[in-house]
Amino acid sequence: MDNIVFLNGKFIDKSEASISIMDRGFLFGDGVYELIPVYKSRIFLLDKHLARLKSSLNHINIDSESVDINNLGEVINGIIEKNKILDSFIYVHITRGPQSPRNHVYQTNLKPTILVMGENYNIFSKDQIMRGFQATVQTDFRWTKSHIKSISLLGNVLLKNHANDNNFYETLLIRDDLLTEGAASNVFIVEGGNVITPKLSENLLPGVTRDLIINLARQSDKQVFEEDISSDRLISADEIWCSSSTNYVVPITKVDDVIIQNGKVGDTTKEFYNLVTKFIQEL
Numbered sequence: 492m493d494n495i496v497f498l499n500g501k502f503i504d505k506s507e508a509s510i511s512i513m514d515r516g517f518l519f520g521d522g523v524y525e526l527i528p529v530y531k532s533r534i535f536l537l538d539k540h541l542a543r544l545k546s547s548l549n550h551i552n553i554d555s556e557s558v559d560i561n562n563l564g565e566v567i568n569g570i571i572e573k574n575k576i577l578d579s580f581i582y583v584h585i586t587r588g589p590q591s592p593r594n595h596v597y598q599t600n601l602k603p604t605i606l607v608m609g610e611n612y613n614i615f616s617k618d619q620i621m622r623g624f625q626a627t628v629q630t631d632f633r634w635t636k637s638h639i640k641s642i643s644l645l646g647n648v649l650l651k652n653h654a655n656d657n658n659f660y661e662t663l664l665i666r667d668d669l670l671t672e673g674a675a676s677n678v679f680i681v682e683g684g685n686v687i688t689p690k691l692s693e694n695l696l697p698g699v700t701r702d703l704i705i706n707l708a709r710q711s712d713k714q715v716f717e718e719d720i721s722s723d724r725l726i727s728a729d730e731i732w733c734s735s736s737t738n739y740v741v742p743i744t745k746v747d748d749v750i751i752q753n754g755k756v757g758d759t760t761k762e763f764y765n766l767v768t769k770f771i772q773e774l
């Protein structure tokens with residue numbers, strides 16, 4: 492699978508797909524993206540992903556009309572059919588397009604580059620999830636517009652690799668002593684049975700999985716709060732988990748040297764892992 496991609500209006504073989512070296516995405520990281528899970532050939536919360544894509548485009552002044560965003564659902568289904576995708580991911584990448592000569596100042600009449608392709612990622616098994624993962628804490632040194640799903644991911648790349656190089660699953664980010672998110676995930680804590688996640692701001696991505704978890708919590712007997720979480724509060728939590736489209740709910744049982752919940756995956760984390768899994772299976 493994954494051989495047919497959609498590039499600028501055409502379904503073509505991946506080996507034939509090419510873009511101009513003058514593309515602003517290549518030269519400046521000037522673009523936005525989405526990563527959308529597909530389960531049993533069904534698309535996970537397509538409307539929410541397209542709404543966030545539209546918002547990201549608006550934030551960087553690319554006219555979403557010029558991208559024909561309403562047609563993207565059909566394109567994504569085309570990729571799923573042509574590549575016979577069952578359980579995988581769809582990657583959507585939109586840049587401001589090619590511009591020559593290279594100039595920080597963008598022209599307003601550029602034709603955006605649109606790429607849609609299937610991508611495989613390793614998903615944790617239930618056994619792995621139930622064993623829990625370790626995280627480390629770093630200063631959030633990224634820019635202050637992390638609510639935009641920008642393809643300029645250098646900060647996130649360095650922070651995620653810091654985790655990987657030191658055998659952690661994720662780097663949890665602190666800005667002005669407050670938790671923002673993970674290098675590639677949102678973060679939740681549990682305190683006395685309540686579920687808490689940092690409130691939305693320009694310092695974190697409005698995760699589609701984050702939003703789903705908040706809605707599922709509201710339908711359950713759990714209280715959910717979106718509020719500030721200081722670094723002390725983070726490591727004093729009863730439970731911690733990370734959420735993202737790739738591995739919906741990932742329990743964190745140790746943060747640097749601090750063991751959370753006796754190093755075991757907590758009941759609330761398990762409950763939300765099961766709730767999200769059920770939601771996906773019933774898509």
Ligand SMILES: Cc1ncc(COP(=O)(O)O)c(C=O)c1O
Nearest residue numbers: 675676677696698699700735736
């Ligand atoms: C920085 C960051 N925050 C949060 C998320 C989670 O967002 P979503 O649940 O929409 O995948 C991601 C996912 O890639 C991310 O890269």
